[in-house]
């Protein structure tokens with residue numbers, strides 16, 4: 001599905017255009033997979049999907065815990081950094097994707113269903129991951145860094161990050177940051193796929209980890 005409503009500014013197809021690139025853009029395969037308890041991460045995921053559909057094929061998958069719990073029930077468990085909650089079957093084989101966008105809420109020290117997803121996802125060695133997160137209002141940077149470390153330990157390469165505040169998402173203040181996040185992720189994937197000599201836009205530099213902010 002192509003989005004008819006474009007956000008302000010250059011879209012991904014325009015931004016990454018260079019000889020021979022259009023063809024590759026059309027083949028880029030992305031998985032957007034996320035956990036959302038109160039729908040803010042879902043809102044981010046939907047906006048990311050609209051942007052990335054301009055860059056190729058996008059699959060959309062949710063992480064759902066097997067057991068339904070209340071907010072208080074999750075709060076207690078979010079204090080246990082290593083705890084993993086069983087999840088329902090979802091796309092965990094990411095071998096066919098050029099890019100995986102993994103979304104989660106900021107939960108105290110950990111989000112147990114997301115811990116479990118990261119454990120099940122395969123293969124992760126060298127896989128390009130873009131992490132996006134919704135948060136209430138505190139401790140988001142430390143948390144995002146810990147998530148980057150968690151996926152990096154499994155060999156994944158984090159190509160972009162996005163932290164968007166709940167209040168900003170509810171006022172549609174996240175859209176610019178989402179566009180930047182998507183452009184960064186697509187650019188890294190495209191740069192990696194380009195034969196030597198075509199790598200002109202970054203002067204050969206790898207913009208490995210960059211942050212977008214929706215604050």
Ligand SMILES: Cc1cc2nc3c(=O)[nH]c(=O)nc-3n(C[C@H](O)[C@H](O)[C@H](O)COP(=O)(O)O)c2cc1C
Nearest residue numbers: 036037038039040041075105108134135136137138
């Ligand atoms: C169990 C739990 C723990 C949370 N811990 C934090 C926190 O430590 N810092 C913070 O900024 N927000 C915290 N929040 C708020 C969420 O990060 C925020 O509401 C986010 O937008 C939720 O995303 P979602 O609507 O997709 O579930 C917490 C929410 C829950 C339910």
